[in-house]
Amino acid sequence: MASSPLPSEPQQRRKPKMAATPATSTSTSSSLHSSSRRSSPYLPTSRETLLLSIFPVLLLFGTLFRLLSPQTRGATVAVAPGTAHYDQAPGLVPSYFARKDNIINVLFVKRGWFWITATFAFFASTHPFYAASDKQQSGKSASILGRRGSAILRWGLVTVWWFFVTQWFFGPAIVDRSFRLTGGGCQALQAAVEDDVAADKEPSKLLLAATASACKHAGGQWRGGHDISGHVFLLVLGTTFLAQEIGWVLWRKAASTSSSSSAGRVADTRSLVMHDGAVKSAEVEAGLAPSLSSESPTALSRIALRFAAAVVGLCLWMLLMTAIYFHTWFEKLTGLMVALTGFYSVYVLPRWVPELRRVVGVPGL
Structure with missing residues (x-):
């Protein structure tokens, strides 16, 4: 029986290249997978x-x-x-x-x-x-x-x-x-403010409370x-x-x-x-x-x-x-x-x- 011919030199060189393809593919896939996990910098x-x-x-x-x-x-x-x-x-x-x-x-x-x-x-x-x-x-x-x-x-x-x-x-x-x-506003103090205005008095700064804490300390309710x-x-x-x-x-x-x-x-x-x-x-x-x-x-x-x-x-x-x-x-x-x-x-x-x-x-x- 005749022995099978030896592969040519170009064929011999192609084999290692084909063997490396899966590793390359895996690396590319891993890179793409890593990229897909990355979020938007704006969110x-x-x-x-x-x-x-x-x-x-x-x-x-x-x-x-x-x-x-x-x-x-x-x-x-x-x-x-x-x-x-x-x-x-x-x-x-x-x-x-x-x-x-x-x-x-x-x-x-x-x-x-x-x-x-x-x-x-x-x-x-x-x-x-x-x-x-x-x-x-x-x-x-x-x-x-x-x-x-x-x-x-x-x-x-x-x-x-x-x-x-x-x-x-x-x-x-x-x-x-x-x-x-x-x-x-500080509703509980509104009547006092209106009374001062009606009497031509200048309203107290405390009565014109602009914050919840000032209203509370003045005895009013922030509503x-x-x-x-x-x-x-x-x-x-x-x-x-x-x-x-x-x-x-x-x-x-x-x-x-x-x-x-x-x-x-x-x-x-x-x-x-x-x-x-x-x-x-x-x-x-x-x-x-x-x-x-x-x-x-x-x-x-x-x-x-x-x-x-x-x-x-x-x-x-x-x-x-x-x-x-x-x-x-x-x-x-x-x-x-x-x-x-x-x-x-x-x-x-x-x-x-x-x-x-x-x-x-x-x-x-």
Whole structure:
């Protein structure tokens, strides 16, 4: 029998090329898959969207509970129709958490920004992510302030937004201005003001209270306009702030310590617009920063994480209580929207404005 002819030289050279094709195809497919997971730089990522969806779900659940529960439907409302504040008399209030003097409201929510700030300070001062980056970061896209400096700046920006909305905005705060612009005021004092005007007297500045706190101290009641829910605003803003500043740091730590086989489970899906206009994954900018794989969490940083979890848990619980027992649905919705405006401005806007990102940075990078 004649032996089969040997393959020609061109055929021999083609075989290795054909054998390499599956690997090339796999690499291309993996690249396309990674690209498909990347989000738009103009919108929150899928993970962030999942977190943000918790807030409307809690508010909707609270509103439905209020409408369907016999206990809340049977309770009397002491103030003007549509304001949804229950009579605070012990025998009439439908729940302990419907009382404005409940201990969590007095000690936690009323001092909410202090607890949010303390939580952030405890975490930022103990976690290795910040300790490893006191050195100036390299690279054109890295924050010029370094990790800790840019995190403090972001806290400052969020704090300014909280201050403008609830405390002072070149005069009365935004919530008070909104209330007066929509027809609200210190109604219990209106008669006294009218009496002074009728008697040709100049109305007292106290009687012309422009803020809810001034009205309350004067013995009046803040009624009549649209009352943006300050509780919803504070609790949502504080939760999103801590989730961004702590969540992305933990994600970056997981990415630094994961093996190549599990890298897809911790991939950063944020997209950034670079200085040349190209849209790239945050992983590109993360490559400019020091690795955290060799850094181990300290005992204090573990305590800080548990403390942060407790604070976030209390925020979500009190958000649900607010949804059930206080404010109308529209007041809660506007409180949510005002809080998300601050979240977007500090944490999403810098992703597609490189000059701004150069200063404020991006959490976890």
